[in-house]
Amino acid sequence: AAFVGGGFAALSEVLGEFQRAAGAAERLVELLNLNTMIRSRGLPSPQQQGGFHIEFNHVDFAYPSAPDKSVLSDFNLTIRRGETVAVVGPSGAGKSTLFNLLLRWYDVRSGQILIENTPLEHLDVTGWREHCAYVSQEAVVFSGTLGDNVRYGKPQASEADVLQALTDAAAIQFVTRLPEGLNTSVGEKGVRLSGGERQRVSIARAILRNAGLLLLDEATASLDAESERLVQLAIEQSRHGRTTLIIAHRLATVMAADRIVVMNEGQIVEMGTHRELMARQGLYAKLASLQFIDQKAEKHLLA
Ligand code: ATP
Numbered sequence: 001a002a003f004v005g006g007g008f009a010a011l012s013e014v015l016g017e018f019q020r021a022a023g024a025a026e027r028l029v030e031l032l033n034l035n036t037m038i039r040s041r042g043l044p045s046p047q048q049q050g051g052f053h054i055e056f057n058h059v060d061f062a063y064p065s066a067p068d069k070s071v072l073s074d075f076n077l078t079i080r081r082g083e084t085v086a087v088v089g090p091s092g093a094g095k096s097t098l099f100n101l102l103l104r105w106y107d108v109r110s111g112q113i114l115i116e117n118t119p120l121e122h123l124d125v126t127g128w129r130e131h132c133a134y135v136s137q138e139a140v141v142f143s144g145t146l147g148d149n150v151r152y153g154k155p156q157a158s159e160a161d162v163l164q165a166l167t168d169a170a171a172i173q174f175v176t177r178l179p180e181g182l183n184t185s186v187g188e189k190g191v192r193l194s195g196g197e198r199q200r201v202s203i204a205r206a207i208l209r210n211a212g213l214l215l216l217d218e219a220t221a222s223l224d225a226e227s228e229r230l231v232q233l234a235i236e237q238s239r240h241g242r243t244t245l246i247i248a249h250r251l252a253t254v255m256a257a258d259r260i261v262v263m264n265e266g267q268i269v270e271m272g273t274h275r276e277l278m279a280r281q282g283l284y285a286k287l288a289s290l291q292f293i294d295q296k297a298e299k300h301l302l303a
Pocket of ligand 1: 063065066071089090091092093094095096097098
């Protein structure tokens with residue numbers, strides 16, 4: 001109706017409405033943030049000594065865009081401080097959703113996630129995320145020097161600390177091969193890093209800022225054998241003193257974990273070590289033969 005009679009005035013009136021609405025939305029977001037801050041005030045900040053103790057208690061979850069499609073239902077899992085847990089399961093089982101909830105991109109619908117016995121929603125979101133490191137299949141490298149990339153999240157770190165983190169992340173050899181070492185430009189305008197190198201830089205970043213929770217989404221894309229070995233080494237060396245959750249696709253990773261959690265349709269269907277789970281001849285054994293196990297590697301490792 002605003003356009004009846006047409007003209008610029010009518011249009012600007014509509015735009016004015018839009019602006020008012022946008023302003024209101026902005027204030028709403030501010031209010032919501034304020035609400036979170038109030039709730040988290042006075043609660044203990046998580047201890048970083050040796051990682052976090054994490055509990056999923058009767059967690060139910062559906063994505064807001066598909067509220068009728070339950071993604072996690074009565075999900076229960078306790079992860080001990082310092083433990084490395086590998087999560088496997090068919091596509092759509094809900095593995096990434098665990099990460100999304102832990103990083104609080106979404107809140108649970110019912111049930112609770114406890115971090116050191118404190119409900120996750122009581123912790124300040126920004127503060128909590130600073131304790132978490134997420135290493136994805138598509139590990140991000142920013143345009144800048146390699147040193148800047150590792151320092152991201154802890155800009156004041158010394159060069160010695162950066163080099164140590166890269167060593168622990170099994171990345172030091174490729175750094176020493178770069179023309180200007182830590183000062184080499186990487187990313188879009190600099191030296192292109194391979195997938196495995198990007199992942200190790202991302203792990204070095206997590207080590208440097210001493211994240212208490214490491215969330216690792218292992219690449220499904222195949223890396224060459226050497227690169228795979230180095231990423232594996234980086235995982236091995238970075239897990240000490242922190243809690244690590246890995247969406248695992250490789251036998252070596254699964255076998256090195258303290259525990260394997262097998263998910264299907266939003267629930268845990270099996271749990272144990274590789275040997276225990278193979279002996280059960282259930283979903284894990286099936287996945288192992290179909291999806292993430294290189295049979296030759298298995299023979300070699302079990303020999
Ligand atoms: P994959 O191995 O393929 O990554 P996954 O086990 O990590 O699978 P999730 O990504 O956690 O599975 O997805 C669980 C379910 O939630 C799937 O049915 C998926 O389609 C749905 N889902 C995931 N992300 C969203 C989203 N942002 N909005 C709506 N539904 C989603």
